[in-house]
Amino acid sequence: MGYILNFAVIWRNFDLLLAGLGLSLLLAVISILIGVGIGLVTAFVLNGKKSLWRGVAVGYVAAIRNTPILILILFAYFALPQLGIRLDKLQSFILTLALYAGAYLAEVFRGALSAVPKGLREAGLAIGLTEWQIKTSIIVPVMLRNALPALSSTFISLFKDTSLAAAIAVPELTFYARKINNESFRVIETWTVTSLIYVATCLILAALLRQLERRLAIPR
Amino acid sequence: MTTSFAFLADMWTARFAILSGLGVTVLTSLLAIIAGSLVGVFVGLALTFGNRVTRIAARVYTDFVRGTPVLVLILASYYILGTVGLRLNAFQAGILALAVFCSSHIGEIVRGSLQAIPKGQAEAAKAIGLTFAQSFLYVLLPQAARQALPAWVNVAAEIVKASTLLSIIGVAELLLVTQQIIARNFMGLPFYFFAGFLYFLVNFGIERFGKYVERRLAISAR
Numbered sequence: 001m002g003y004i005l006n007f008a009v010i011w012r013n014f015d016l017l018l019a020g021l022g023l024s025l026l027l028a029v030i031s032i033l034i035g036v037g038i039g040l041v042t043a044f045v046l047n048g049k050k051s052l053w054r055g056v057a058v059g060y061v062a063a064i065r066n067t068p069i070l071i072l073i074l075f076a077y078f079a080l081p082q083l084g085i086r087l088d089k090l091q092s093f094i095l096t097l098a099l100y101a102g103a104y105l106a107e108v109f110r111g112a113l114s115a116v117p118k119g120l121r122e123a124g125l126a127i128g129l130t131e132w133q134i135k136t137s138i139i140v141p142v143m144l145r146n147a148l149p150a151l152s153s154t155f156i157s158l159f160k161d162t163s164l165a166a167a168i169a170v171p172e173l174t175f176y177a178r179k180i181n182n183e184s185f186r187v188i189e190t191w192t193v194t195s196l197i198y199v200a201t202c203l204i205l206a207a208l209l210r211q212l213e214r215r216l217a218i219p220r
Numbered sequence: 221m222t223t224s225f226a227f228l229a230d231m232w233t234a235r236f237a238i239l240s241g242l243g244v245t246v247l248t249s250l251l252a253i254i255a256g257s258l259v260g261v262f263v264g265l266a267l268t269f270g271n272r273v274t275r276i277a278a279r280v281y282t283d284f285v286r287g288t289p290v291l292v293l294i295l296a297s298y299y300i301l302g303t304v305g306l307r308l309n310a311f312q313a314g315i316l317a318l319a320v321f322c323s324s325h326i327g328e329i330v331r332g333s334l335q336a337i338p339k340g341q342a343e344a345a346k347a348i349g350l351t352f353a354q355s356f357l358y359v360l361l362p363q364a365a366r367q368a369l370p371a372w373v374n375v376a377a378e379i380v381k382a383s384t385l386l387s388i389i390g391v392a393e394l395l396l397v398t399q400q401i402i403a404r405n406f407m408g409l410p411f412y413f414f415a416g417f418l419y420f421l422v423n424f425g426i427e428r429f430g431k432y433v434e435r436r437l438a439i440s441a442r
Contacts, residue, residue, distance in 0.1 A: 003303055066423035067416045068381035071395060075416065079408040163289035167388060174291055181295075187303040191296035199287035 020173035028159040035101025043109035064103035112147035152209035227410035241397030256322025264330020285324035314386035333367035373430030
């Protein structure tokens with residue numbers, strides 16, 4: 001077959017890959033931060049009384065969860081301008097990823113909200129807190145700490161989903177990998193190194209998040 | 221302007237293209253799910269009952285595949301295999317990548333459901349003299365399958381969604397067909413929306429079907 005491995009071109013362009021990785025991580029972090037906000041609001045609406053808003057929330061979660069994320073990304077970037085909403089590549093990608101994360105996190109948070117003991121709310125009422133105060137200073141912190149393991153796995157899969165930004169030419173890791181691949185034809189080297197970067201980052205993220213989970217877990 | 225309904229005429233013109241795209245999407249997903257599930261059962265077995273070497277090998281495999289984005293798996297499968305002399309077309313390379321992705325997830329699910337079966341079951345099977353293959357087929361698998369079903373349905377829906385990524389290596393599935401139509405008529409809004417709606421229907425159908433099977437298979441009296 002005569003294919004001789006030669007990693008030189010990869011090392012020469014390694015700073016591009018690292019820059020791509022940095023953007024991937026940044027996109028994932030921004031999206032999950034916005035997504036947590038969306039997910040929280042949606043979860044409260046989902047757990048609330050039957051109303052038009054709950055219908056909207058159910059529809060939002062079902063629509064996002066059952067539609068491929070690539071379609072959502074392309075829709076936000078190519079179709080929204082036809083409605084007069086012009087976003088650049090980064091904005092539209094972050095918007096999509098945040099809405100995507102929000103739908104998944106809404107389900108996570110809804111489960112975690114139901115797991116918060118009723119007594120906490122009653123205790124809050126007993127010491128004279130308002131409903132808003134109970135939500136922000138008792139229920140959400142307890143719920144977030146319980147939901148942390150699911151939150152971190154969502155974050156890791158979100159990090160992997162940033163690879164799809166390559167489809168609209170956002171210069172993240174997969175984008176640079178394709179570029180190097182197309183320019184050098186060092187096919188095996190490029191994709192092996194790229195996969196390894198993704199795997200290593202996921203493993204490191206998982207380890208860091210496990211530390212965080214252990215530190216923030218509610219002591220029993 | 222009749223722009224608001226012009227897309228309906230275009231959609232009618234493109235009906236066969238859209239249908240064939242939908243067909244390719246369903247076909248690739250189905251093949252990937254079947255192959256991935258079969259391999260995944262073995263991966264799960266290796267993770268649970270394997271000796272040290274097979275267990276570590278299966279662990280490295282699942283962690284590697286689960287740690288890599290599907291898009292990277294697809295691109296790697298398409299480009300690398302061709303380079304080392306295994307000539308697969310985009311369709312085959314794509315199915316292979318999806319099947320590998322599927323197998324790692326199924327492997328973890330199978331491991332989880334096998335470990336959830338009480339130890340007594342395997343011991344009882346051994347006690348009445350079943351071989352390992354028999355005890356797996358008649359005792360463990362039926363119970364694990366019930367446990368694994370909801371997660372398995374999730375993975376199936378995940379594969380259907382991931383099959384859109386095959387458009388990037390040029391498999392003419394629903395998304396690529398949609399993009400080709402949009403390239404012709406510039407009606408991005410209705411056609412992306414329609415494609416998304418079709419995926420929604422397929423996945424919603426899978427979810428409903430999963431719920432139905434789950435209800436049928438549930439053990440009524442625990």
